[in-house]
Amino acid sequence: MLRTVVLKLRLDIQWLQDDYSTGIGTTVVACCRNPSSAESLKNLQGQYPDLVDVVQLDVTDEAAIQRAAQHVHNVHASRLELLINCSGILSPTGRGETRLKDVTLKGLEETLAVNTLGPLMMAKHFSQHLMAGAGTIGHQTDDPKQHHAAVLVNMSARVGSIRDNELGGWYSYRMSKSALNMATKNLSIELGRGKRKVICVALHPGTVNTDLSRPYHKNVPEGSLFSPTHSVNYLLTIIDKLSITDTGKYYAWNGTEIPY
Secondary structure (H helix, E strand, C coil): CEEEEEECCCCCHHHHHHHHHCCCEEEEEEEECCHHHCHHHHHHHHHCCCCEEEEECCCCCHHHHHHHHHHHHHHCCCCCCEEEECCCCCCCCCCCCCCHHHCCHHHHHHHHHHHHHHHHHHHHHHHHHHCCCCCCCCCCCCCHHHCEEEEEEEECCHHHCCCCCCCCCCHHHHHHHHHHHHHHHHHHHHCCCCCCEEEEEEEECCEECCCCCHHHHHHCCCCCEECHHHHHHHHHHHHHHCCHHHCCCEEECCCCECCC
16 A cells, blocks of 8 residues: 655654555655755655655645645545645744734735645645545544544644733734634534545644744753654654544644644
8 A cells, every 4th residue: 555645844764664664655745845955855865765755846836736736646646645734934034023013914924825825725735635545644433434534734833822822922923823723623624524534633843943943942941942853753643643533633742732
């Protein structure tokens, strides 16, 4: 059986190797804006040519999303087991707005386009492939009528929680993640109907050592700054345990549910 995973995330290659050794082939379709300059992805593809397929995709370009979905249809038999949407920017300037006077319409539009609208368009064009999945990701319930075909993950953030917001600031980023959470909830309802159900969840990866969080590393408590691999291992543990009863929920990296 071929399992196809579409993502914009640095997956732990050890997970792929372990899975591949079981005889269930996992193809990762790794999407990025400029494959020709994505040296890390090219190296990964060169090292694991049977596991990694690098595809051009800009989540702010619906035509590019359609082309990527068509590529999955043409090359990977249309079946998709897991979709991870993790495109994200803090803001176009790279820093969150701490005061209202820092907020600009252009900044809000660009942040929402990448963090919210892009993932929703991904769901729109890849949902038919998710519904064709074989349900090999996650945990199936005992009730055959509640079995799922695939899993859709939207990478959110704790600061997207309205109830948890006690500090304010970061207007565009907070708003974009709150809106993404609402999109995830909506998707869980629509894609939870019928026989070909898709689990839809929002995940908070923790504070990860990436360019997005780098300006704020000095404020992160010791032991709370995760490497990408460390964070991914936590997230994959959650994903592996998901069942249809979890759809529509919002989880932190440690498996605790975050209030919307």
